[in-house]
Amino acid sequence: MKVTIARTAGFCMGVRRAVEMALDASNKNQVPIYTYGPLIHNPQVLSILAEKGITVLEEIPESGEGIVIIRAHGVPPQDRQALIDAGFQVIDATCPRVIKVQSIIAKHARDGYASIIIGDREHPEVKGLLGYAGNQGYIADSVEALDRLPDFEKAIIVAQTTQNTAFFNRVRNRVNQNHPHYKIYATICDSTEKRQAEVKALAQSVDAIVVVGGSDSGNTRRLYEIAALTGKPTQHIETENELDIRQLENFRHIGITAGASTPNWIIKRVYRALEKQLVQKGRIFRRWAYLVQRYLLLSNIYLAIGAGCLAYAATELLGIPATAPDVLIAALYILCMHTFNNLIDISSDRYSDPDRATFYQNNRSWLSALTLGAGAGVLILAYSRGLLFFILLFFMGLMGVVYNFSLVPKRVGIRRKSKIRDIPGSKTVLVGLAWGIVTSLLPALHHAGGIQANAVGVFFWIFCLVFVQTAFFDIMDMQGSRIVGKETIPILLGENRTMRLLKILAGSMAVLIWIASALGFVALSGLFIGICPLMMMIFLYFHEHGEFSPGFRQNFLMESHFIFAGLLALMGSLIFI
């Protein structure tokens, strides 16, 4: 059984931008925040915005205070001015593609042109566009309505950005025939077109289609209609709870698409629910393999094995003996810190990784015991190596705990930006530093009696690898991070720039370790170990090209890189003995 998610599924650029602007405004300001009309047609997103205190302003009052966000559809300029006159601060989240149409209309209105908007007269975008046409604005929602309009001396034709292309082409032909002097602007947004074309193509390669999105969302309903017209069994659902698994369980390949107002985390939940349900109906071996994989990943045991492997690879690179305590200290420290953070991060995981949130909610007791056991194990092992190691690891553990708690007492009244985790990008950097220290610097300190230049080099190399992995998962969690106000690296730099940075870092780490090995700065095993960052770079490339869906397989593959590094180190040690 295979599940494929359409590449165009989920927020379009304009909707994503509007939601991000609303969430950023809420995270950065402590004044009332409104959206002028519902921000998008998705009840789950609207209820999250309401939870964040962002409410809907239906009418413009005579006076008011706070911030009003103008949604992606835009508004007439008169409404914008009325909001400012009422005393609101206005944040304009109008989609740039809609702004372009507004500008075309405004410019021609100034030059005395009539503006004919091809669109739905009740749609907020069309109402907004009309406001830019002065008293020379007209709406045509059919060819007949167009024919009923007077013959203008000067006129332009524009389309609502989500208009049906076939209909607009009919209009264009009629205008060319009857009013060849009219200027025609093709202003349909290609995002809608691509989404509809993809669902048609997807239907050819799958046995059934699930369309995810609000029941009030027009573009989601159109996707459902297009998919259903192909003859493939099609379900329109708002959340994973509405999935009709019985209808889908006998199909070999299922496609998922989603409307422009459906957030990633809902698509992810649907994907994971399908994956889980369908695996449960599969063969016993597959069921067990899935369950083991899921437990290892969610409990961070797989990550801890990776940390142990990375510690082993570091000792190989440094040419120092690899002992069980080196590997165990790294593995247990990572297990303790990551599980602890997951336990207290359930609220943000609700959006970014809903399955993890449920897992931690349901298994709180034994996961807490696991965290305590791993922490105690690290301290015992550290103590066996001397007081310095004990103090170092105790301090690192303390930092991991303090990271999540406010450093400012409640009575001071400053609750925002009072934790270390509130420092933008801190998580990715601190995770990389902690991994680097436990996997390379501590073994070097113990076996070499000090930290030499090559140990610093290996520490930096591991820091970069862990940075790539952590920032990749941050990209996956971007929408959830925004909801809870976390400023991760991808939120600071943007998704595309972060992805570019990660690919460059991974590629550079491969080249650097090969050069360092060839020059004798680290052991020759580095020639093998360098394949690990190269694999990471290839993984990122395939992820960018839509090869991985947001399921356990993707996380499993990413987390396998460090285990792979340990295996490569072993291979190197056997060959370059």
Ligand code: SF4
């Ligand atoms: S569909 Fe296109 S025009 Fe409309 S909000 Fe999305 S990106 Fe902007």
